[in-house]
Amino acid sequence: MTTAAHRSASSRSEMLVTGEFAFSAANFREIADLVKAESGIDLAESKATLVYSRLAKRLRALGIPTFSDYCDAVRDDAAERSSMIAALTTNVTRFFREQHHFEHLRKTILEPLADAARRGNRVRLWSAACSTGQEPYSMALTVLSAIPEAAQLDVRILATDLNPHVVAHGMKGLYQQEELSDVPPNLRAKWFAPVAGEDRGALKISDEVRSLVSFRELNLMGSWPFKGPFDAIFCRNVVIYFDRDTQNMIWQRLTRLLADKGALYIGHSERVSGPASAMLTADGITSYRKSGGVRA
Numbered sequence: 001m002t003t004a005a006h007r008s009a010s011s012r013s014e015m016l017v018t019g020e021f022a023f024s025a026a027n028f029r030e031i032a033d034l035v036k037a038e039s040g041i042d043l044a045e046s047k048a049t050l051v052y053s054r055l056a057k058r059l060r061a062l063g064i065p066t067f068s069d070y071c072d073a074v075r076d077d078a079a080e081r082s083s084m085i086a087a088l089t090t091n092v093t094r095f096f097r098e099q100h101h102f103e104h105l106r107k108t109i110l111e112p113l114a115d116a117a118r119r120g121n122r123v124r125l126w127s128a129a130c131s132t133g134q135e136p137y138s139m140a141l142t143v144l145s146a147i148p149e150a151a152q153l154d155v156r157i158l159a160t161d162l163n164p165h166v167v168a169h170g171m172k173g174l175y176q177q178e179e180l181s182d183v184p185p186n187l188r189a190k191w192f193a194p195v196a197g198e199d200r201g202a203l204k205i206s207d208e209v210r211s212l213v214s215f216r217e218l219n220l221m222g223s224w225p226f227k228g229p230f231d232a233i234f235c236r237n238v239v240i241y242f243d244r245d246t247q248n249m250i251w252q253r254l255t256r257l258l259a260d261k262g263a264l265y266i267g268h269s270e271r272v273s274g275p276a277s278a279m280l281t282a283d284g285i286t287s288y289r290k291s292g293g294v295r296a
């Protein structure tokens, strides 16, 4: 073995985290490569402690003794790869996060479409990384404020996420009191009701709001089994975990699915880049319209 090869092999066997389970640089690299290939999430080595603590729970649950054995297991087991990726996602969200996006959606997209919706036209919105549902339900509450009879019209919100646990949570529509602090009191009183039984203490969002939203598991890196067009897409606080080329690819695919003059809303620390930039016009803080452009 050459000195350089020897140095590289010994640094790959170097322990990144020592604890209940040995976790080497080689283990980290293998996990990071799998996660990136399947989900787009780009894990820097500085995240080794986080990866260790999230996955140690999987090793314990499965009775696997070392991270090397865990790497062997995920290599051959698509279901465990999916559980691993779900364990590594960050699902932080809240109702009406970036309130200005919902005002923009109401004034610029929904109110102008309301009459056409009443005549039977479709209105389609997409929350493309919906986490536990607060984002698509905030969109639904905004829809109902602009078009109160929306549930009887052809108005639908698609809510998708890679992580099956958050999708199941969203479908249930159950939230704790403190999670509703950003929901205006009049909307809280109108659309949320306390539940009895084992979920006592939680509030459930009403069936009318839930009927507007369809939750589905969907990996943004995979194929998308729908054609659009969408009048608005929320893709917020997810591509920040991807590398630049992947971000550019996702912006381009999303923009292709937008209706002419449709709106794209992105996270506060994200920027549209790559080929999509030529098809979009900035229209407010981290919101864009598909060119043809902003109506005068």
Ligand SMILES: C[S@@+](CC[C@H](N)C(=O)[O-])C[C@H]1O[C@@H](n2cnc3c(N)ncnc32)[C@H](O)[C@@H]1O
Residues within 6 Å of the ligand: 038, 039, 040, 041, 089, 090, 091, 092, 093, 094, 097, 128, 129, 130, 131, 132, 135, 160, 161, 162, 163, 166, 218, 219, 220, 221, 235, 236, 237, 238, 267
């Ligand atoms: C921080 S949350 C953002 C939730 C919401 N959009 C918001 O801004 O409040 C990021 C979400 O992206 C999801 N996610 C990560 N990679 C994904 C992928 N490749 N495809 C779909 N969803 C993904 C995660 O599961 C997580 O629920």
